[in-house]
Amino acid sequence: QVQLVESGGGLVQAGGSLRLSCAASGRSFSNYVMGWFRQAPGKERSFVAAINRSGRATYHADSVKGRFTISRDNAKNTVYLQVNSLKPEDTAVYYCAASYSSSYLPTTENEYPYWGQGTQVTVSS
DSSP states (O other): OEEEEEEOOEEEETTOOEEEEEEEEESOGGGSEEEEEEEOTTSOOEEEEEEOSSSSOEEEOTTTTTTEEEEEETTTTEEEEEEOSOOGGGOEEEEEEEEOOSSSOOOSGGGOOEEOOOEEEEEEO
């Protein structure tokens, strides 16, 4: 089992950047595929990005491709989401999640059994 705690959210102007972090505790962080999701007000939670266990493979949703980058540091048990060129429509609670998947990068919520509590990102225009 793994416990996840996000940080790094905040209020930023359009065009700005943030670095979101997700610290994991528990066993064998490097055994998990990690993902980021977000939930905007009044909308369902949606996939943002995922990274494989070694960090050598990533996948980003089309809506954030070229602006957001997922990475991980297994020595620090942490996964990151660098968010650049922020837009007001990026306003959401951002969640990190952990998956047991070993052969592909999951993009749906039900493939991730472990979730953090979320961190709020608010982008002003």
